[in-house]
Amino acid sequence: MSLTVIEKIWNEHQIADLGDGTCLIYIDRVFLHERTGSVALKGLEAAGRKVRNPEQAFCTMDHIVDTFPGRSDDTTLPGGTAFIQTTRAAAQAAGINLFDLGDQRQGIVHVISPEQGIALPGATVVCPDSHTGTLGGLGALAWGIGSTEAEHALATKTLVVKKPKTMRVNFEGELPTGITAKDMILKLIGEHTASGGVGYAIEFAGAAVRALPIEARLTLCNMTVEFGAWTGLIAPDEQTFAYVQGRPYAPNAAQWDQAVAHWRTLQSDPDARFDKEISIDCASIVPQVTWGTSPMHETGIDGLVPDPAQIADSAVRSSVERALEYMDLQPGTPLEGVPIDAAFLGSCTNSRISDLRAAADILRGRKVAPGVKAICVPGSGLVKAEAEAEGLDKVFTDAGFEWRESGCSMCFFAGGESFGLEERVVSSTNRNFENRQGPRTRTHLASPTTVAASAVKGYLTDVRRIGAAGD
Amino acid sequence: MEKFTQLTAIAAPIMRINIDTDVIIPSREMKRVSKEGLSEGMFANWRYTEPGGREENPDFILNQEPYRQARILLSGDNFGCGSSREHAVWALAEWGIRCIITPKFGNIFYGNCVRNGILPVVLPNAVVEDLAAQVEQDPAGNLIHVDLRNCSVTAPDGTKHTFEIAPADQEMLLEGLDAIAVTMKRDDEILAFQGRDRLARPWIYLDNN
Ligand code: SF4
Numbered sequence: 001m002s003l004t005v006i007e008k009i010w011n012e013h014q015i016a017d018l019g020d021g022t023c024l025i026y027i028d029r030v031f032l033h034e035r036t037g038s039v040a041l042k043g044l045e046a047a048g049r050k051v052r053n054p055e056q057a058f059c060t061m062d063h064i065v066d067t068f069p070g071r072s073d074d075t076t077l078p079g080g081t082a083f084i085q086t087t088r089a090a091a092q093a094a095g096i097n098l099f100d101l102g103d104q105r106q107g108i109v110h111v112i113s114p115e116q117g118i119a120l121p122g123a124t125v126v127c128p129d130s131h132t133g134t135l136g137g138l139g140a141l142a143w144g145i146g147s148t149e150a151e152h153a154l155a156t157k158t159l160v161v162k163k164p165k166t167m168r169v170n171f172e173g174e175l176p177t178g179i180t181a182k183d184m185i186l187k188l189i190g191e192h193t194a195s196g197g198v199g200y201a202i203e204f205a206g207a208a209v210r211a212l213p214i215e216a217r218l219t220l221c222n223m224t225v226e227f228g229a230w231t232g233l234i235a236p237d238e239q240t241f242a243y244v245q246g247r248p249y250a251p252n253a254a255q256w257d258q259a260v261a262h263w264r265t266l267q268s269d270p271d272a273r274f275d276k277e278i279s280i281d282c283a284s285i286v287p288q289v290t291w292g293t294s295p296m297h298e299t300g301i302d303g304l305v306p307d308p309a310q311i312a313d314s315a316v317r318s319s320v321e322r323a324l325e326y327m328d329l330q331p332g333t334p335l336e337g338v339p340i341d342a343a344f345l346g347s348c349t350n351s352r353i354s355d356l357r358a359a360a361d362i363l364r365g366r367k368v369a370p371g372v373k374a375i376c377v378p379g380s381g382l383v384k385a386e387a388e389a390e391g392l393d394k395v396f397t398d399a400g401f402e403w404r405e406s407g408c409s410m411c412f413f414a415g416g417e418s419f420g421l422e423e424r425v426v427s428s429t430n431r432n433f434e435n436r437q438g439p440r441t442r443t444h445l446a447s448p449t450t451v452a453a454s455a456v457k458g459y460l461t462d463v464r465r466i467g468a469a470g471d
Numbered sequence: 472m473e474k475f476t477q478l479t480a481i482a483a484p485i486m487r488i489n490i491d492t493d494v495i496i497p498s499r500e501m502k503r504v505s506k507e508g509l510s511e512g513m514f515a516n517w518r519y520t521e522p523g524g525r526e527e528n529p530d531f532i533l534n535q536e537p538y539r540q541a542r543i544l545l546s547g548d549n550f551g552c553g554s555s556r557e558h559a560v561w562a563l564a565e566w567g568i569r570c571i572i573t574p575k576f577g578n579i580f581y582g583n584c585v586r587n588g589i590l591p592v593v594l595p596n597a598v599v600e601d602l603a604a605q606v607e608q609d610p611a612g613n614l615i616h617v618d619l620r621n622c623s624v625t626a627p628d629g630t631k632h633t634f635e636i637a638p639a640d641q642e643m644l645l646e647g648l649d650a651i652a653v654t655m656k657r658d659d660e661i662l663a664f665q666g667r668d669r670l671a672r673p674w675i676y677l678d679n680n
Contacts, residue, residue: 012672020638021637022638022640026665035501035556038504039505043506053678056676056677077499130553130554130555144579145579146555146557147506147557148583149583149586151651155651155655160650160654195489195575198575198576225553228578230578249677251674255673259672262671318487322487414498414501415500434516
């Protein structure tokens with residue numbers, strides 16, 4: 001029988017069929033962080049349960065930790081220290097792998113999971129965090145769960161999961177120069193809405209996806225949850241294997257050939273049937289930017305803020321009206337030229353070394369516009385070290401960016417640091433929800449290069465028009 | 472976990488689309504490493520006049536009578552999208568919500584509901600809008616009846632709608648089961664699976680390295 005790559009991985013992990021499409025699925029890796037993982041570990045402890053196979057469970061500190069240089073367990077978030085210290089103690093008691101503050105391997109969970117070789121092709125990986133689908137970029141079947149489910153996965157090495165429908169999203173043709181994976185995923189969500197993927201596991205395919213380097217594939221898969229999907233993945237290929245080889249938790253030399261031979265089978269069969277297929281023509285993608293408070297509120301940088309009066313569906317119209325009020329934008333305003341107060345480069349979407357290099361290429365020899373607060377937060381301690389070895393930190397600080405320690409930082413507002421009331425931020429993150437980056441903060445999602453170019457101009461900018469350095 | 476069999480209750484329509492978990496509970500309201508004490512932060516950005524404040528916004532529906540007694544929420548498409556934070560469900564449950572009816576749920580949120588005794592009901596948009604319209608005519612009198620045993624929602628005017636739910640989820644809610652205990656009944660199967668899998672995919676088992 002012809003199978004999709006999603007079904008192949010699913011079948012390999014199915015322990016029991018519980019009826020009506022619900023299965024008991026084996027979980028290879030559980031990753032936790034101090035925000036939601038702490039509750040899961042505490043819950044297990046309280047119930048007197050143990051972590052089964054703690055060597056296959058991992059924990060990092062990323063959400064609540066400060067990202068200021070010289071940080072400690074103290075946080076700008078009131079009560080944050082308790083989360084950090086509770087998580088540390090619970091992780092140590094459970095005997096799971098911990099990437100703590102001060103460890104260079106510490107970083108945003110979905111950045112360090114591939115970096116350390118924890119997420120692998122064909123592996124099932126879960127984390128009480130909605131952006132776990134990021135790891136689909138390596139061909140892992142990875143999805144976000146709640147804290148109670150995390151307890152279940154830790155205690156039993158399994159989860160009860162309803163089999164998803166499958167969708168293939170084909171990115172046809174070639175991506176124009178200067179267009180990134182971030183623009184691809186925003187375009188998809190803009191065209192097919194923030195709930196277009198609900199109920200589906202997605203395989204991203206097509207020539208443009210094959211051509212993406214691994215880090216860009218992680219970016220593409222990162223936002224499948226913003227599309228509403230259960231998860232998304234890209235079938236592993238030679239690029240994937242080259243990326244994985246030699247990483248600390250990857251298969252060792254003795255297992256390597258067996259692993260790769262296995263991973264090569266993880267492709268959708270030529271006549272495999274998906275429940276739904278859609279296509280996006282890559283030639284039509286321009287730098288994308290959001291104007292509203294849902295990732296589907298987006299358009300090309302050459303586009304206009306929409307006019308709610310033109311929208312027939314009343315629920316959609318009122319959500320757009322509300323979004324424009326929150327964002328303080330008038331219908332018909334060109335996106336290019338909207339002045340910004342701040343620029344944020346970071347998050348599990350776009351804080352890897354390739355993102356930092358691309359942004360630095362734009363910032364080299366340039367300055368951030370006066371009055372714009374600009375911050376760069378590398379995704380992990382190792383990304384930070386690599387960037388510093390290449391001198392990128394100098395490029396960022398010379399341009400006027402703050403250079404931070406790794407973590408989630410102002411991707412979301414936890415009650416500590418924020419950009420401030422009604423500040424307008426161009427951000428390489430994944431969510432532009434109301435109050436996401438701070439009370440009444442206004443977020444415009446965009447690629448790292450659009451963020452860098454807009455920081456320089458002081459307004460939302462078409463990155464393709466930034467010329468040679470110093471322009 | 473509290474069982475769910477059937478319920479007749481006041482319903483509060485919050486008919487916006489894409490109500491995300493950041494809205495249901497803003498991150499700054501998740502103050503402690505605990506599942507308790509979160510209801511105060513529920514819908515905080517809408518419920519209170521100032522960010523972080525506690526002065527009630529009288530325009531917000533759940534600050535109004537009789538909606539303060541609501542046990543059912545009606546909402547627009549894609550309710551509970553966004554962050555995985557289970558705190559959203561813990562907050563709703565603690566406040567008193569037992570059932571949410573919407574055309575589509577955020578996936579993780581749906582699972583979190585089932586594990587915390589809240590019944591998630593998916594019904595077509597037109598049906599949810601009709602339920603909302605009936606409720607609004609007389610919020611205190613036009614109650615909605617939900618029965619998980621036969622998977623039905625009865626509108627105030629008597630119209631009966633059926634919904635779907637996975638049998639495992641239905642059983643968990645009806646019986647108020649502890650999911651881990653249920654799965655551990657299959658422990659032999661899990662261990663047997665690991666034995667086979669260890670040979671097929673030894674690199675997954677990090678104690679081998
Ligand atoms: S970087 Fe942002 S989206 Fe990613 S895990 Fe951290 S808070 Fe979540």
